[in-house]
Amino acid sequence: xxxxxxGFTIVAVLAGLVFFVAGTxxxxxxxxxxSRLHALTKADHLGLGLIVxxxxxxxxxxxxxxRLLAIWALVMLSSAAVGPMIARLTRGQEGAE
Amino acid sequence: xxxDLLLAAAIAAVATGSxxxxxxxxxxxxxxxxxxxxxxxWVRLAxxxxxxxxxxxxxxxxxxxxxxxxxxxxxxxxxxxxxxxxLLLTALIGIxxxxxxxxxxxxxxxxxxxxxxxxxxxxxxxxxxxLGNAVTGVLMSFRGLDTLLEAAVVVLAVIAVWSLAPDGxxxxxxxxRQPVVGRGPLSLLARMLPPIGIVVAAHILWVGADAxxxxxxxxxxxAAMWLLPWLAGLATPPRIAAPWLRMAVVAGPVLFIVVGxxxxxxxxxxxxxxxxxxxxLIKSIEVVLTASIAVALALLVMGPPxxxxxx
Amino acid sequence: MAExxxxxxxxxxxxxxxxxxxVLRGPGDPDRVMAAQLLGTGGIAALLLAGVxxxxxxxxxxxxxxxxxxxxxxxxxxxxxxxHDREPPR
Numbered sequence: 001x002x003x004x005x006x007g008f009t010i011v012a013v014l015a016g017l018v019f020f021v022a023g024t025x026x027x028x029x030x031x032x033x034x035s036r037l038h039a040l041t042k043a044d045h046l047g048l049g050l051i052v053x054x055x056x057x058x059x060x061x062x063x064x065x066x067r068l069l070a071i072w073a074l075v076m077l078s079s080a081a082v083g084p085m086i087a088r089l090t091r092g093q094e095g096a097e
Numbered sequence: 098x099x100x101d102l103l104l105a106a107a108i109a110a111v112a113t114g115s116x117x118x119x120x121x122x123x124x125x126x127x128x129x130x131x132x133x134x135x136x137x138x139w140v141r142l143a144x145x146x147x148x149x150x151x152x153x154x155x156x157x158x159x160x161x162x163x164x165x166x167x168x169x170x171x172x173x174x175x176x177x178x179x180x181x182x183x184l185l186l187t188a189l190i191g192i193x194x195x196x197x198x199x200x201x202x203x204x205x206x207x208x209x210x211x212x213x214x215x216x217x218x219x220x221x222x223x224x225x226x227x228l229g230n231a232v233t234g235v236l237m238s239f240r241g242l243d244t245l246l247e248a249a250v251v252v253l254a255v256i257a258v259w260s261l262a263p264d265g266x267x268x269x270x271x272x273x274r275q276p277v278v279g280r281g282p283l284s285l286l287a288r289m290l291p292p293i294g295i296v297v298a299a300h301i302l303w304v305g306a307d308a309x310x311x312x313x314x315x316x317x318x319x320a321a322m323w324l325l326p327w328l329a330g331l332a333t334p335p336r337i338a339a340p341w342l343r344m345a346v347v348a349g350p351v352l353f354i355v356v357g358x359x360x361x362x363x364x365x366x367x368x369x370x371x372x373x374x375x376x377x378l379i380k381s382i383e384v385v386l387t388a389s390i391a392v393a394l395a396l397l398v399m400g401p402p403x404x405x406x407x408x
Numbered sequence: 409m410a411e412x413x414x415x416x417x418x419x420x421x422x423x424x425x426x427x428x429x430x431v432l433r434g435p436g437d438p439d440r441v442m443a444a445q446l447l448g449t450g451g452i453a454a455l456l457l458a459g460v461x462x463x464x465x466x467x468x469x470x471x472x473x474x475x476x477x478x479x480x481x482x483x484x485x486x487x488x489x490x491x492h493d494r495e496p497p498r
Contacts (some may be wrong), residue, residue: 006409013416013457020420020450024427027446033438036430040442044449051420051453055460058409067468068456071475074293075449078479081286082445085486090438100418107425114432122489126440129481130428130447136474137421137451140458145466149473157477164488286483294476301469309466314473321480328487 005057012054019047033090037083044079048072101141108134120175121167125160132156145309146232149301153317154394161324162398168273169400227376229307236311237379241368245357248350248386251393255346259337261401268338272399277330287329294322302387306380312387319391324398334399342392349389353382413461417454424450437489441482448478 019042026039052072059065111134115127132155139148182190219231219239228234236244259271278284298318305311326332335342356378360369370378427450430443452471459467 009409010412013413016453017416017419017423020423020453023446024423027427027430027439027443033436033442036439036442040446043446047420048449048453051416051457055413055456058413058460060463064465064468067472070293071452071456071468071471074290074472074475074479075452077289078286078475078482079445079449081282082441082479082482082486084282085483086438086441089441089486089489090436100421103418103422103425107428110432111428122437123440126437126444126485127432129485130444133444133447133451133474133478136470137454140455140467140470145464145470149470152470152474153477156474157481160481161484164484168488283483283487286479290476290479297472297476301473304469308469310469318473318476321477325480325483328484 009054009057012050016047016050016054019043019050023047034087037086037090041079041083045076048075104134104138104141108138121170122164125163125167128163129156129160132160146230146311146314149309149311149314150317153314153321157321158317158394158398161321165272165398165400225372225375226370226379227373228379230305230309230311232309233305233311233379237383238370238375241353241357245350245353245368248353248390251390251397252346252350255393255396258397258401262337263402263404266402266404268336269402270334270336271396271402272327272334273403275328275330283329284331287326287331290325291322294318298322298387298391302383305383306376312383313390316387316390316394319387320394320398323391323395327395327399334396337396337402342396345392346389346396349382349386352385356382410461413457417457417461420450420457421454424454438486441485441489444485445478445482448474448482452478 023039023043026042027036030036030039049072052068055068056065059068108131111127111131115124115131118124118127132151135155136148136152139145139151216231219235222239223229223231223234226234226238228238262269298315301310301318302312302315303310305315323332327334337343356370357368360371361367363369363371424447427443427446430439430446433439452474455467455471455474459465459471
């Protein structure tokens with residue numbers, strides 16, 4: 001059982017890492033701001049989400065697990081709100097140029 | 098070790114970038130990143146209490162305060178494009194910076210070994226307070242006077258900021274009038290985040306007795322949760338002439354002083370707590386102080402009333 | 409397991425720190441806001457991994473504070489960005 005849980009943790013955390021690396025690579029390499037925004041939101045949502053998911057079997061109690069999930073939900077909420085604001089800002093600035 | 102080197106390099110890079118930035122907005126964006134990295138550095142130094150304060154006040158509130166300052170400065174905020182300092186000035190700046198760096202380096206190299214510490218005394222005396230977190234014990238009991246003065250300084254800062262109100266602005270609502278956004282992402286966040294944030298702040302304040310956390314961190318979160326609807330134009334701040342607002346700002350320090358004086362009367366020393374009463378008294382002071390500091394921090398970020406403020 | 413999580417924390421942080429280049433380079437304000445946001449999320453992920461690895465619940469609380477305040481700071485940054493951007497050439 002614990003072997004299964006550990007395996008799940010390793011797979012999920014590694015997958016989360018892949019999304020963080022991809023998000024950073026996209027942020028650095030994509031040619032324009034809108035594509036970079038696309039890369040960033042994947043790291044926010046999936047990268048952190050998979051890491052939180054992977055950590056769930058490792059924590060002691062229900063309270064601790066709930067706190068992890070709350071942090072993920074908070075980041076998703078704020079990222080979902082900031083994303084459109086950045087997109088709007090980009091459009092405004094490109095229009096002004 | 099790799100983590101520490103990476104962290105130090107990132108902090109130095111962000112700090113340099115913030116100083117070199119020509120535009121004020123860039124400098125503030127880098128300053129916020131700098132606060133975030135500093136918070137991680139405090140984690141590596143095994144000081145989670147300081148890390149929390151740095152994350153809440155250093156990265157969050159100070160950054161937003163600086164953004165307000167940039168807005169107030171207007172066109173003067175950005176450095177002029179072509180203004181090379183003279184050779185003499187460059188040399189003097191270089192000598193000054195090298196001197197400060199050398200003095201800091203010398204001070205660190207000449208630290209006595211082992212470093213002088215009061216930690217064993219604190220650990221030995223902590224059970225008398227009934228608290229589990231040594232940092233809270235030091236802040237609220239052993240060095241309570243320092244914390245009282247800190248809280249008073251925050252009140253003084255609010256008075257200083259308000260005294261910058263323009264003619265005709267005195268007594269009206271603080272800060273610039275924020276445009277109402279009505280619907281959209283900002284409005285959504287400003288409605289959904291504060292209830293969550295208030296719960297988190299209560300949690301951080303409460304665990305502060307036995308684990309890292311406490312009043313300044315909780316107050317900074319509460320202040321941010323008030324500032325968010327203000328930024329979205331959803332909440333109009335009260336006029337600074339409102340008596341209840343002024344009461345709210347001074348209530349915490351006043352309660353602290355009253356408890357301190359009571360300690361002088363009962364126990365014979367200012368800020369001494371009667372045996373057995375330390376924890377309930379400390380928690381009561383902390384709850385009221387949190388509310389006062391939260392209001393004061395939010396007022397500091399909003400700034401003085403402006404001429405176009407609603408009357 | 410603790411070692412694996414610690415290494416993962418280091419890698420996430422390293423990735424986010426590389427993203428800092430975007431804050432330094434820009435070129436536009438949206439890019440800076442995004443990189444700051446990524447640094448915030450990366451910092452949160454690293455804290456959670458380290459907190460579970462060292463079983464230090466204080467780090468999870470710190471991540472909670474960071475999540476709230478990073479949202480607040482990102483919103484304020486996106487709100488305050490001036491309509492004209494780009495660092496002037498030196």
